[in-house]
Amino acid sequence: MVQSYEVFLGCAIPNRFNNYESSMRAVAKELDIKLIDFDGASCCGTVVLKSIDENSWLALSGRNIALAENRGHDILTPCNGCFGSLKDTDHVLHDDETYRKKINAALKGLGLEYTGKAKIRHLVEVLYELKDEIEAKILKPLNGLRIAFHPGCHLIRPSNVAGFDDPELPRKVDELLELTGAKCVPWGLKLSCCGSPLLITSEDIATNVLRDKMISARDASANCLVTNCPACHTQFDVQLIGMKDENGESLELPALFVTQILGLAMGIDQEPLGLELNRISLDPIADILGI
């Protein structure tokens, strides 16, 4: 059955991870997921605007939800930040009449209204439901790949808002990745924040949070890191460049998006997977990936 969604890209993907969008589109095409361009989308507001002014955040984010609702569509986003922001807004506007009235008053001037009909889904949620189809399409197993999978905070927490996976023992995306023959290693700081929201506040502390995490990934003998979020990926594929531990040893690890792993294993053409845009060299695992 063909599913269709308005695809909410957010700001970070078109800015620095176009390979995530491109690999998502390639995988979605294989699986008959129809992605409709989200006309008129603004920033989701993300934790940045929620930190500045909650009313403005609810209005900006609520407008995006109302736009999709107005067109009778559900929303799909490949970004944890957008997912968290839109889900959280939906949660507040759904449960709290005072906020709903206030935000609808601001939306009225634009001819829009939030009533809560549009569903907000993360890309990996939709992919998880298509597990069997994906399994049947695996053509090039990635045996020997040891993935430290980073779910990211807003995909799973707060669980009463995200509603996706077990907040203390998430396994759904790991299950998807393991369909490719790869192993998702258990690692101590898997659930811990990557630190990316602190880049705006203190790059030093954001870096220290990341370093803690990378030491944990190394201790688990992972040979790559996989994410489903451009904000987290900024830490793992940009900020990580050149990072060393206290003995001067490199902590760099190849970082890929979930859709790049699935795409490779499904035998999709390498071009749209955009692997040449991954900043940290994929050479250490090139043989396993077959690139």
Added chain:
Amino acid sequence: MTEIWGQFKSFDGKKFEALDAEFTREVSSLLGGKDLTACFQCSKCSAGCPVSDKVNIQVHELMRMLLFGIKEVLETDMVWLCTTCYTCQERCPQGIDITDIIFGLKNMAFKKDISPPGYIAARKSLYDQGRLYEPTEWEREDLELGDVPELNVEDTRKMLDKTGLMKLKEGD
């Protein structure tokens, strides 16, 4: 450069003369603030917090300051160094929406001009462009991706004028 945020660094030698019940009430009215008084100081929040070892004032201490109505809480580094990871909120045995309360404290601090400068720039881009970052066209062309759908910024500005985004502080 001295930071303007996070200047409350220790309780040592500090005396708090009048505890401000009005402040506690104000915080209780924030999104998530209603269960604030249920905190029994078990410190589970701080135990799982990714920045506990990097801040001067930890999150369980922040929660106690709120209950006691100590306004200096807005000047602690915990407010702006909270990554918004929601681990504490997920795990609090008293079901307190800790992370959401901290968002409210950030709002209060921003109004008083106690915020990292990055947030001031972010507010301006969100108002002016409706986005935080612009698309990187050459990458999109290489990958044969279409244009990012257009946004009518007049619309988002009109709405943000209603919510008063650019007039939050006294000086705005």
